[in-house]
Amino acid sequence: MMARASSSILIFIRQNPRTCQNPNTQIRNLTFETKDGDFKPNPIQEPSQKAQNDFIEIAKEVSRITRTKPRWEQTLLSDFPSFNFTDPQFFNELIRNQNNVLLSLRFFHWLCSWNGFSPDPLSLNALFDALVEAKACNAAKSFIDYTGFKPEPASLELYIQCLFEGGLVEEAFDVFDRLRGVGVCPSIATWNSALLGCLKVGRTDLVWKLYKEMVESSVVAKVDVETVGYLIRAFCEDNKVSKGYELLRQVLEDGLDPGNAAFNDLISGFCKERQYSKVSELLHTMIAKNRDLDIFTYQEVINGLCKQRKQLEAFRVFNDLKDRGYAPDRVMYTTMIHGLCKMGWLGDARKLWFEMIQKGFIPNEYTYSALIHGYFKVGNLEEARNLHKEMFNRGYRETTVSYNTMIAGLCLNGRINEAHELFEEMPRKGVFCDVITYNTLIQGFCKEGKIVESTNLLKELLMQGLQPSTSSFSPLIEKLCEVGDIQEAKKLWDDMQSRGLQPIVCTHEHIITGLCNQGYAAEGMDWLLAMLKCKLKPKKETFERLIQCLSQSDKWDDILLVLDVMFRTGYTLREGICHSLVNKLCKENSHFVKTHLGEIVE
Template sequence: MARNASSFITLLRQNSARVRHNPNTHIRNLTGETKEGDFGWKKSHINLNEPLPNEDQNFTEIAKEICKITRTRPRWEQTLLSEYPSFNFSDPQFFLTFLKQQNNVLLSLRFFNWLCSSCRFSPVQSICNELFDALVDAKACKVAKSFLDCKDFNPEPASLESYCRCLCEVGLVEEALDVFNKLKIVGFCPSIKTWNAALVGCVKIRRTDLVWIFYGEMIESGVVANVDVETVGHLIKAFCDDNKVLKGYELLQQILEAGLPPEKESFNRLITGFCKERQYARVSELLHMMIAKNQWPDIFTYQEVISGLMKKRKTLESFRIFNDLKNRGYFPDRVMYTTMIHGLCKMRCLGGARKLWFEMIQKGILPNEYTYNSLIYGYCKIGSFDEARKLYKDMRDRGYRESTISYNTMISGLCLHGRTDEALNLLEEMSQKGAIRDVITYNSLIRGLCKEGKLVESKNLLNGLLAQGLQPSNPSFTPIIVKLYEVGDIQEAKKLWNDMRDRGLEPLDRTRDHIIVALCEQGYVVEGMEWLIEMLKNKLEPQKQTFEKLIQCLTQIDRCKRLSLENSVCTR
């Protein structure tokens, strides 16, 4: 049940006092005063805080002995009764003593089950509740759930509340929702800590649908005044995970108006969300808002901004922010340096990338495998393979083994510059060095071979990819298909196209554009028009060059027809 963000603030303003206490929220006293019928419990005669007189010392000594036996002996169940023939194991007070002495709750449960099956032990409500609490404290949620189901007892509401938090911490939020409903039936209102545990549990496993269900239950339960900034943060995260960053932003603005200072994590999540949506005006606004509220952006906040700018290929802007960070006294880490080096290499700014490389080393930040591969990628991109190989050797000398990433970097660069023979040699070397070939490896080679017109070799690589059981991607097929159309092998191209579609791979729009252009250049203008019509039917927008090529070919055909007609008339 999703709620409007504004309803959250409305509830905040209703009351600034404590949460209304329900009369049933008190923890009940587990003594002989418990009446039969309360929550359907059995009558109890055990006081957990007062051991039986004159037996405490005896129980403690025997409990210590038996704890040691259960920890060290594999099949103690078969001999324990014969070793203690006169001892009354069915005394409930003894089990409580044993439970306090035993430091392994699963062994305590095993001992409990043995008592029930071998000693005519009839556990009362208080015994079950103590063992249940111990399981929950040990974070053994699944075992606690099984114990709860098979023993058919009703724990104290406070125990159930702890159980809720335990379930949420391990991601069992659906089970936690059932427990919340049980608490609702008996009139017990969980604390804000428990509601927050439920919300963060849902966010962790990306179950935002349950976030809004818990939020609705929260409102209906009257948890109003103690809703805190942590709750707000979880709701903002849920909005961001739902790709509703603007709604999260609106919620942030509302709590700021209400005078609540949000956590830095809330700002960071919104900044990440807006970076993904490439709304950098909002990002800038959030950064200024953080500073205005004395929530100074940290290095991780700026890392998100720089990464977002890099993805939008605004490398110069991210470089400006990076330098500004250093001027303000921040200390960029290896991740940020690697991000900047990679971005500069993509722009072919090897001078700037090398400068940052030596700068980070001078600051004592050693490059890792990803940093090396970023600079190797830059050298390969500009065709400086000697420098790339030197760096590659340096990487190996520093203890970094040849990996799939490093081989892919070199293979991609070699194919980019038409050196496919060397790239194929590296492919063979991968198997010798134990580096795994992945889809990226094959796709780089297929693209490079097709660029050189080596169709047979590229098709062999595609078959090799499939033979290894790898899942092909769009770039595994499209370079071969386009090249087949370019050389006029229409039937083979159609066959491969259908094979790709049958595998659930949807070609990119520009692939169709390439095919239309290739058909036109081969003189298959009618087929090119059919492809264009199919694109328009599927609401795909062809590129301008595609229209221009079709118009050019149609104009040539029309001119040829007119010349042919004129020649025919003149001949007559």
């Protein structure tokens, strides 16, 4: 049995309320509703032993017929001319003997097709219970809609859990509300099923609605560590990892064990936030609490470190994993091989490749792609092509991922024409070109100075109905600024922003540099001020290029402003530029030097 949360945990829960939405309800059980709306046990008369035996035998035979005869509805009455199929005792026996609840449902609909037939509460509840037990939540929902009956509260709870497990969250909330509407407080197991169901479909907003309902009801006194685990996961998914950590620490202080899943959720969350000191705290806490770090804990740490470009630390954790006796799986090997290849540690990546194969893990498409990328990164095109060929010889189909890997590798090594040939081959082989495919080629052509080809690819991307990214525009804007076509670069900038895409810092800087190269000092100053307003930090070279351009136009007030911002940012001015500014001032504006000398020296 799950441990109950102590009063201090309940205090934490109550002190962290979230806005909630009322759940809703629908119901099921072996009782019926009276005219007054009360639930009463169904009056059942015990049949004689002989009648009961007859029911059993006929139910077995009818079950066999409904399983084996495609059109049994047309012959069943003639097979049993004197038998009363509408007897609820028989229907219950049929459900017990029929190993397919949907066939029982079909039999029920056959009965309902008779004129004057009215299903009794016992049959309705028995069939409904069987549908829920079989996790046939859609069929159970349709059954309630079709019959209009109201199961009793005890059956409703299992139905709610069935709906949540089946992903029918809104329907489950309807049933939940109806259950609470008749004054029934669901069990903690039902609340937990609801929390988990909401998490599975990514609806943390509904988690917090339930959470508020729990705080406001007596069920909060029954909160167990399973509940706490789901709340921690919801905090992490809402990017409130510190809140989740606070709850975990409270649980641990109260001597409760939330399980490794809660630790893993927090480790993953802190890895995303790059709070590696917190990751270390969690790992040490697990060790101090004698919790074994399982394979999933290591996976979260390694994956998080690799995503944050801390592959060396990830490799250390990976080796520690093996030293502790754990066996990495294919996913972890692939993650680590990819991380090592990005660092250029191809030798170590190859060792892991062969170690993985030796341990019985067959490389998949993603493992192949990771190592192929590694070969391209060190310029070994021949081995990259050989490995690509081996992948398809092993039966892997050509996919967008495999093509993107080859295209990116060829572009990296200046083989843009070969990369473009692969791009043109993709639709002929029925492989989808995604935005990554286009972005990679756009960048590749821009590096080669082929602006027309890059522009055509961007237009094609948009015509295909794909959603462009910032990387679709940035290389072109950079290259256009470099060649002096600043007006076209600004048009692309406007297009990008009109699509809701936010330019990265270097794109701002390319525009400023491009304007300065064309002698547009005042406009360059405006763009710099816009950057600073957005709290973006330009590079030192951008400040210096703008200062040089402003000095050519004798805009000394602007120069002082740029210098002030530059120094406050922590940069220093190159000695050559400083001498140039002083000489120019002394020659052309001695009065300015006299009046502002102290400010300049400071």
